[in-house]
Amino acid sequence: MVRKGGTRERVYEYVRKRILEGTPPTVREVQRELGFRAVQSAQEHLDALVASGRLEKVGRVSRGYRLPGSIGTASFVPLLGSVQAGELSEAIENLDAYVAVDHDFGDRRGFALRVRGDSMIDAGILPGDIVIVCEQPHAENGEVVVALVDDEATVKRLRIRDGRVELHPENRSYPVIVPADPLRILGRVVEVRRYLESDIRPV
Amino acid sequence: MVRKGGTRERVYEYVRKRILEGTPPTVREVQRELGFRAVQSAQEHLDALVASGRLEKVGRVSRGYRLPGSIGTASFVPLLGSVQAGELSEAIENLDAYVAVDHDFGDRRGFALRVRGDSMIDAGILPGDIVIVCEQPHAENGEVVVALVDDEATVKRLRIRDGRVELHPENRSYPVIVPADPLRILGRVVEVRRYLESDIRPV
DNA sequence: TACTAAATCAGACAAATGTCGGGTATACTT
DNA sequence: AAGTATACCCGACATTTGTCTGATTTAGTA
Numbered sequence: 418m419v420r421k422g423g424t425r426e427r428v429y430e431y432v433r434k435r436i437l438e439g440t441p442p443t444v445r446e447v448q449r450e451l452g453f454r455a456v457q458s459a460q461e462h463l464d465a466l467v468a469s470g471r472l473e474k475v476g477r478v479s480r481g482y483r484l485p486g487s488i489g490t491a492s493f494v495p496l497l498g499s500v501q502a503g504e505l506s507e508a509i510e511n512l513d514a515y516v517a518v519d520h521d522f523g524d525r526r527g528f529a530l531r532v533r534g535d536s537m538i539d540a541g542i543l544p545g546d547i548v549i550v551c552e553q554p555h556a557e558n559g560e561v562v563v564a565l566v567d568d569e570a571t572v573k574r575l576r577i578r579d580g581r582v583e584l585h586p587e588n589r590s591y592p593v594i595v596p597a598d599p600l601r602i603l604g605r606v607v608e609v610r611r612y613l614e615s616d617i618r619p620v
Numbered sequence: 621m622v623r624k625g626g627t628r629e630r631v632y633e634y635v636r637k638r639i640l641e642g643t644p645p646t647v648r649e650v651q652r653e654l655g656f657r658a659v660q661s662a663q664e665h666l667d668a669l670v671a672s673g674r675l676e677k678v679g680r681v682s683r684g685y686r687l688p689g690s691i692g693t694a695s696f697v698p699l700l701g702s703v704q705a706g707e708l709s710e711a712i713e714n715l716d717a718y719v720a721v722d723h724d725f726g727d728r729r730g731f732a733l734r735v736r737g738d739s740m741i742d743a744g745i746l747p748g749d750i751v752i753v754c755e756q757p758h759a760e761n762g763e764v765v766v767a768l769v770d771d772e773a774t775v776k777r778l779r780i781r782d783g784r785v786e787l788h789p790e791n792r793s794y795p796v797i798v799p800a801d802p803l804r805i806l807g808r809v810v811e812v813r814r815y816l817e818s819d820i821r822p823v
Numbered sequence: 824t825a826c827t828a829a830a831t832c833a834g835a836c837a838a839a840t841g842t843c844g845g846g847t848a849t850a851c852t853t
Numbered sequence: 854a855a856g857t858a859t860a861c862c863c864g865a866c867a868t869t870t871g872t873c874t875g876a877t878t879t880a881g882t883a
Contacts, residue, residue: 437718438695439642439686439695440683443839444840444841445839445840445841453861454861454862454863455863456840456842457842457861457862457863458860458861458862460841460842461859461860461861462860475643477840477841478841478869479682479683479839480643480683481841483642492642493722515640515722518720519696519720538744541744541746541814542744543744561816606816607816608813608814608815608816609813609814609816610811610812611744611811611812612810612811613763613764613809613810614810627830646869646870647870647871648869648871656832658832658833658834659833659870659871660833660872660873661830663871663872664829664830664831680838681839681871682839682840682871683870684871
């Protein structure tokens with residue numbers, strides 16, 4: 418036996434690579450890749466990897482191996498061109514473009530929004546950028562949020578001064594917004610993206 | 621038969637949903653979901669969807685349905701904390717963090733790099749931002765590139781003036797870099813990202 | 824009505840696939 | 854020497870899965 422200690426690692430590396438590529442391998446594909454003459458050899462390595470928590474397994478279905486903790490399972494969130502009034506759900510329903518995210522939204526939903534205007538340019542958020550948003554009705558002081566102002570979604574930094582809620586643009590040319598009505602927050606921005614060349618490819 | 625015209629669409633929606641969730645369905649899973657009493661019913665819808673180009677199929681393996689054009693098949697690129705000298709390949713080998721991208725790199729490889737310094741701040745690239753890079757040895761005038769300067773990777777905009785190559789920061793506090801030796805370009809920046817809260821989750 | 828095309832169903836087969844019981848060899852421990 | 858754990862192998866079985874042939878139903882049309 419020339420290489421013994423490294424076999425387990427090679428199995429893991431191969432499975433991980435296949436999962437990240439989008440197609441978890443079958444047990445026999447692992448067997449062939451590693452050169453085992455018995456299925457059981459691959460199976461035992463996989464079992465051991467699952468037992469040690471480095472892999473997870475969903476039922477006894479084919480290609481059922483995953484990376485733990487939903488890691489590596491990129492999800493897609495809908496890209497909304499614009500959001501108006503309270504039609505967030507409807508806007509999400511009708512959209513046909515998605516962007517891949519590796520963010521974990523937990524119980525909440527996520528969506529993406531294309532930024533209009535340069536009111537956040539000093540925060541490095543340029544017109545045309547895409548923000549990834551975690552849908553939630555509340556946010557804390559200092560967080561960048563998507564809020565409804567005049568029935569249109571806008572990206573601003575939330576400030577709370579003396580118990581009063583303000584929306585601060587990060588551009589000296591724009592005024593601070595002090596909402597008269599209770600502010601409707603659509604979500605909190607968790608990521609900013611800029612595609613420098615290719616368009617977003619609709620999924 | 622109450623709903624007939626919509627069945628094809630329902631099959632497509634289901635398959636797409638499953639693919640985006642990371643696990644393409646088997647033919648019989650489609651059958652069960654749609655309530656068909658025959659496998660063939662699901663099979664024919666799938667064949668039709670493939671024939672019309674709305675789905676793609678890889679060989680006669682299980683769970684072999686994909687969205688066309690590698691769309692929806694998010695891949696992961698390695699996140700490099702720093703790149704020095706010519707050790708790009710080695711740096712990629714050793715990394716343990718990945719970020720999900722929906723960019724299509726074609727034949728080329730992609731990687732991600734954390735930006736140091738504020739030399740590109742006027743281009744909306746802040747310190748700590750992550751750039752997604754398409755590995756390529758050449759770039760065109762005006763493109764943002766990752767290049768080796770003093771054996772360290774740096775992000776700058778490439779300018780070609782009178783046949784001379786220059787690296788322009790987008791921050792008036794920094795000088796234009798005019799490389800003495802032939803410039804070594806690691807790749808072209810195709811995307812800029814900023815995670816506002818959570819750390820990158822290692823994959 | 825007769826014809827046609829599409830959709831669905833019925834049944835089946837071969838290959839792929841997950842799983843299991845038991846065997847062999849090696850290294851290490853007691 | 855005996856025991857034990859690990860890694861690997863052999864053969865096999867039941868499901869799952871992709872695929873095929875043919876029949877039935879339904880809707881539309883000449």
